[in-house]
Amino acid sequence: MRDYGWELSTAVVLFHEAIARRLGLNAAEHKALGVIARSGPMPTGALAPELGVGITAVTGIVDRLERAGYVRRESDPADRRRKLLVADRSRVPDLGGIFADLGREMSAFMTKYDEREMAAIIDYIENTIRVLRVQTEKLADGS
Template sequence: MTRPAPHVPSAAPAPAPASVQLMDQLAQAAASYYRNFAAVAAGRGLTLMQGKMLSLLRQPMPMRTLADLLACDASNVTGIVDRLEARELVRREADPADRRVKLVLLTESGQRTVEEIRAELMSELSGLETLDEADRHALRRLLGQIFPAEHARPPR
């Protein structure tokens, strides 16, 4: 006669992390990302802010918008654009809809630099490549819940 297997109680699920724990983990992830980003940008002779500006320029953008996205004063943006323009990574041109507004655009060299930075960052964020399609959708959805204004922007 065989005996039934003894009942082993299943482990109770771990309690969900508190919001403050999630916030701390998100802050650690962001800090790690920007440490890597700063190092990759520095490898190309760029500051963190110069690298961030280049990465934002998926399309021509007014300098005021760049200041808002970078959370800095418009005069800082002018200095950053001046330095990037001197390296021929960006150029300025008047907005055809309002000649008073200056648009900042990537040059071909600037576009190559952005592509190089992204490729190097992706090699350091190899965990993203391990996510299947469902996980990618879930991550995007969750980030959109946490940062709804960011999620509303067109994908980069």
């Protein structure tokens, strides 16, 4: 039997790598930019668990994003000693077209599934996400 999990994982990673390359970034930088843009201003330390990497790796990622002009570090108005990561909305490209096209194609083939089948698919996806997050934490912790 084919290893569908591996094939799906590879396809998702390659898709995000292609988006990242279009932005002049690598996949980790692209994911970090997405987290910062969606979350709004956030401390650097809050980004590490979102990416499943240590603070040293996050510092390098943020440095590269800052040099590329995608994010900037600003003083936290509540605590001037702390810096917040802020996405420069004028520089963050609108990837809506890419994701709209993906969404259209995904929606088109998903119409063939009935309610029971969709419930099973959603269950599979939710559990896959849960397992991947647990395994990512284990790997990040060195377990």
